[in-house]
Amino acid sequence: MDRKMMYAFRGWIAFVAFMDFGTAIRSYIEKRSFLSKTILEPSEFIDEEYTTSRILGIYSILKSIALVHCTLFIHYKPIVSMGICSLAITIILYLSETLFFRSATLNFYVVFPCILNMVTLGGLIYLPIKAKLWDPGCDDDENAHLLRQAGALRRRRARKNN
Template sequence: MQTSREYKQSENSQEVHGVPDLAHSEVLPDMFGAADDVPVEQPPRPEMVHQVIYAMRGWIAFVAFIDVGMAVQCYLDADSFLGSQLYTAGDIAEHVNPAMSRLLGTHRILSAVIMTHCALCIHHKPILSMALCSCLLTIAANGTETLWYRTAPINFYTLFPVAIAAITIVGLCIAPTFLKSPEIEAEEEKHLLKLGLPRKKCWNKKRT
């Protein structure tokens, strides 16, 4: 049993060294109780790609598929497609030759390649502007052939590409408002890693 003299010596030693007796004090339970009330900060969750961007990518891929189909038709069925369906105004059908069909088919293939790149890398502004210019060129080509040169009548084969290009232009103009570069970049890298494609290298960073 502890005597009064030893108890006084222990109190004096605690006062000299400034160390409180945590076993006989109420500080320790208060400390643990306060720790439970402190909210734990969660790391910010990265924002996902907006659904409009996914829809826009699907639409652009559909436009690229249409361009590929038109290019195949130009290469395989030149006389029937150009001479009897597209260039039918006046006597222009007599001057349709396979070279014209191959040129139109090459133009559609180039447009399909641009649209495919835009569907995969829509967050890059240069590719977005290339797709926009391709749609404008499609509208200008069909519009001038129909209204200025009078070589093609106003029918389904001239209005359908113009309507598709006009809808695509509206979507390409709206898409940048739903794009956020850092989040989209990280999301694209995750998709590339899942597909097994090579990861993009940061050439601007200094090598250590």
């Protein structure tokens, strides 16, 4: 049951990465980001060269790449740590720009990604530990599995030669 849950969660992480990739594409197509109040107050829009939008787009691409790697290599602690950090930084970015700096309004484009990232962050902290991916006695270590197979192959060849 734990493995099925882990595979489903890996799909969830891939979905979040896809959403970030969509945010990056939207940043380049619409040439405005959630950081500008252009929806309500177009007169306050200062970024004529759309620098903020491009920076958000590149950040979203980097985050989606990190999450894709986290999906593929979730059995490695440093990769999961990278995914946790990218999610935490994104949550901090959204909340600080909305609540502290007030450069964005509290709308769907802020609330939905923030909730999505919080759910993913909670799962990324909890599920790998629950699924015992990092137990030293776990058989998921690929190198140990390959070494056992190689040892068994050598023993079979030694028996045939004798």
